[in-house]
């Protein structure tokens with residue numbers, strides 16, 4: 001019998017008494033102590049981890065989107081494209097994650113749904129921040145955060161900044177010699193015929209306007225992923241709670257279906273009927 005393989009003999013560092021280890025660096029003790037089920041139901045652990053991992057990915061999406069907006073403003077276009085590509089990959093990740101949650105049946109969920117009280121994803125401040133950054137802005141959505149003045153202030157502050165799409169439109173207008181529209185900071189955008197005409201100009205001469213065209217298609221990709229997230233959510237909700245009212249107090253599936261109609265970058269979708 002040969003001795004079991006010892007990676008230490010090949011140079012692997014085996015002692016971390018006085019050095020930063022993997023767990024130290026990642027603060028794993030703190031991270032892995034944050035799962036506190038409110039019930040004894042088996043599936044509550046899945047539910048918590050699914051949400052916590054989603055929130056971590058959302059944190060990175062906010063970080064990347066904020067950087068991408070800054071890069072757009074300062075003309076650092078290649079960096080902006082790289083950050084935007086990463087955000088799309090994050091959404092793919094969030095979309096695949098539904099497959100794990102879908103293994104939970106209505107019978108599994110009802111064992112702990114009451115323990116959730118009035119808490120709901122409707123109160124996810126990071127989700128709302130992503131919507132606000134991208135341009136889906138509704139000040140009524142601030143109210144559920146009033147009990148947390150710090151988070152409320154962050155969301156309010158975001159509503160005072162031009163959205164990511166506002167910055168894209170500023171670049172579009174600058175590039176085509178037009179005056180950028182005044183950002184509508186506190187309302188969702190509706191398709192603007194003047195902006196639509198500019199995008200049309202870009203799509204009808206992609207060689208001349210390649211960067212803008214490329215950017216527009218990356219935004220359509222991103223919104224496509226976002227829509228798939230909403231669709232996965234509403235379908236999972238329907239198969240788990242049917243048409244019950246949500247714990248957050250909305251109509252549930254009816255509310256989420258209404259949100260499927262949101263258009264983040266309206267002109268980029270409307271444009272397609274005019275080409």
Ligand code: HEM
Pocket residue numbers: 050051054055101109119120121122123124127233236237240241245246247248249250251252253255256259
């Ligand atoms: C069993 C699984 C789930 C059910 C039954 C469910 C149900 C619901 C319902 C009914 C709403 C509407 C608000 C309300 O009245 O409560 C909602 C909103 C929301 N949920 Fe979930 N959800 C589930 C999983 C998730 C997951 C995994 C996430 C990921 C973070 C999530 C994030 C959200 C967000 C962000 C909203 C607000 C959407 C908006 O305002 O457009 N949900 N959910």
Ligand SMILES: N[C@@H](CC(=O)c1ccccc1NC=O)C(=O)O
Pocket residue numbers: 051113116119120121122241245246247248
């Ligand atoms: N709104 C869900 C509850 C729910 O899904 C939830 C509860 C607490 C934390 C996150 C949640 N996820 C998404 O809404 C329901 O009505 O069953």
